[in-house]
Every structure is written in C-alpha cells, then in structure tokens.
Amino acid sequence: MASDKAAIHLVSAWAGVNDLVFGRIATGTQGNEITAIPKLLKLLDITGTTVTIDAMGCQKKIAEEIVASGGDYVLAVKDNRGTLFEEMKLYLDDVIAGNLPEAKLAFWAEEVSKDHGRIEKRTAWSSSEIAWFADHGKWQGWRSFAVIESERCPLKTGEVSTERRYFISSLTDAGQIARAVRQHWGIENKLHWSLDVMHAEVVVYLCFNEDMSRVRVGTSAENLSRLRRMALNLLKRDKTTKLGIKGKRLRAGWDENYLLKVIST
Numbered sequence: 469m470a471s472d473k474a475a476i477h478l479v480s481a482w483a484g485v486n487d488l489v490f491g492r493i494a495t496g497t498q499g500n501e502i503t504a505i506p507k508l509l510k511l512l513d514i515t516g517t518t519v520t521i522d523a524m525g526c527q528k529k530i531a532e533e534i535v536a537s538g539g540d541y542v543l544a545v546k547d548n549r550g551t552l553f554e555e556m557k558l559y560l561d562d563v564i565a566g567n568l569p570e571a572k573l574a575f576w577a578e579e580v581s582k583d584h585g586r587i588e589k590r591t592a593w594s595s596s597e598i599a600w601f602a603d604h605g606k607w608q609g610w611r612s613f614a615v616i617e618s619e620r621c622p623l624k625t626g627e628v629s630t631e632r633r634y635f636i637s638s639l640t641d642a643g644q645i646a647r648a649v650r651q652h653w654g655i656e657n658k659l660h661w662s663l664d665v666m667h668a669e670v671v672v673y674l675c676f677n678e679d680m681s682r683v684r685v686g687t688s689a690e691n692l693s694r695l696r697r698m699a700l701n702l703l704k705r706d707k708t709t710k711l712g713i714k715g716k717r718l719r720a721g722w723d724e725n726y727l728l729k730v731i732s733t
Contacts, residue, residue, distance in 0.1 A: 500681035501524055502525070505530050506530055507523065508532070510535060512537075515538035517539045517699065520648050520651070521541070521542075523544045523549070526543040526544060526545050531543065531608050532608040540638040541638050542639065542649060543636050543637070544635055545636055553606075555689070556634055556636070557634055560613055571595065574594045574596050574641065575642060579591075581645070584608070585623050585624065586623060587623065589616045590616060590618050592617070592643065592645060592646035593615050594612045594613065594640060595612060612639065612645075614634070614642065614645045615635070616646055618631050618632075638708070
C-alpha cells in the first residue's frame with residue numbers, strides 16, 4: 469500500500485567475515501546517515517573490530533565513537549572533506565611517485581584476482597607521518613593515511629584503468645587496511661545487490677526488490693525491511709543446498725520442509 473510518505477532510508481552494519489547484517493537503524497531522510505551512524509555504533513559491541521565506513525561517515529564524532537567503543541576504523545576520504553582530501557591526496561601521490569624521498573611509506577604486496585570478467589591488481593600504501601596535517605590532533609585515534617590503487621583490465625577489451633582511493637585510519641599496517649577495505653565492499657556485492665536495485669554494469673536477479681516496494685504506512689516499511697534482512701541472513705546461513713539466494717527463496721516458498729530447515733538453523 470502506497471502513500472505520500474517518503475521512502476525509508478537505512479544504515480546497516482555488515483559483518484564482513486560472516487557475511488551477515490547484524491544491525492541497522494532507520495533514518496528520517498537520506499541526509500541523516502551522519503547522525504544515525506553513531507546511534508547504530510552505540511547498539512553494537514565493536515571491541516577489537518575494525519569499522520569501515522564510506523566517505524559520508526568520515527566525521528570526527530564517528531571516529532571518536534568507534535575508538536571509545538574499543539574499535540579501530542578505516543574511513544574513506546573523498547572531496548567532501550575538502551582540505552583533508554586535497555592535501556592527503558597530493559602528499560600520498562607525491563610520495564608514491566618518489567618526489568618526497570625522505571617520506572616513509574608502508575607497502576602491501578600486490579594482490580591479483582580474476583573475477584567478474586576482469587583481472588584486478590590491488591596495491592596499498594600507508595603512512596604514519598600525519599603530524600604535518602594541522603587538524604590531525606582533532607581526530608581521535610587517527611594514526612595513518614592510506615591509499616589503495618586498483619588496476620583493472622577487462623578480459624574482453626584489454627583496456628587498463630587505474631583508480632586510487634584514499635583513507636584515514638587508526639591502523640598503520642597497509643595490508644590490514646587493504647583487507648578491511650576489501651571486505652567493506654561485501655555490503656555492496658552481497659547485501660545491496662540482493663536487497664536493492666540492479667547494478668548498472670552487472671546483471672543480477674533482484675532477490676527482494678526492496679527499492680521497488682511502495683509500502684509507506686506507519687512503520688510498515690521499517691518492519692518489512694527488518695524482515696527482509698532477517699530472511700537474507702537465514703538464507704545465506706543455509707549450506708544444505710548450492711542454490712543462490714533467489715533459488716533458496718523460491719524453494720522455501722515451495723518446500724515447507726526446506727523452509728522449516730532454514731528458519732530453524
């Protein structure tokens with residue numbers, strides 16, 4: 469049932485190792501994620517974990533909340549951070565190019581993978597030399613700059629493209645930062661593609677079509693979103709069949725015994 473109520477916006481916490489959603493909170497509008505993230509963090513036990521957040525979460529208060537809760541962070545930095553992004557990008561690019569020979573970088577060995585019809589080579593660098601940045605002391609726990617370079621070569625065209633992404637982190641090990649960032653993309657590849665819309669470049673079946681839902685009345689949208697995530701977690705946990713999420717969902721609708729097996733796992 470539709471109404472004039474706006475679509476629900478959610479912030480989700482994704483456990484990269486377990487491929488599970490273990491927390492989420494609704495926001496009033498799409499622009500309220502920054503205030504929702506600290507609230508979500510307070511609901512979770514993140515002691516001893518590494519939290520990765522997109523550029524919108526690169527905020528001093530969010531970094532402070534993560535450190536206060538006993539966690540580490542890797543926060544993406546884009547041009548929304550203005551001076552921070554511009555200066556760290558210039559600095560890291562210069563150091564990698566050898567223009568600042570006195571500067572030190574930690575290097576992570578290249579990782580080459582073949583997936584999604586392309587070969588990708590990833591390289592990471594980190595620098596603990598952050599004292600030169602004027603506001604470094606205002607970020608709780610901040611210990612390093614980091615940059616990850618992805619070199620992609622589609623097997624069909626052979627055209628190589630290179631992209632660099634920049635981060636600040638309470639970690640210093642380049643490999644540890646790179647692995648955290650790699651796991652971060654699981655929420656896009658394994659959660660959003662199952663719940664939301666079709667990716668522009670990769671054709672995948674929409675298991676739940678959440679973005680197409682027009683439910684708006686009361687708290688129904690939030691409740692249904694919670695049920696979808698619970699269902700997705702249960703289907704991903706089931707290892708008794710080699711079917712994908714789409715196949716498991718259909719089978720659960722057709723086979724009551726399988727349905728009971730999924731919800732009782």
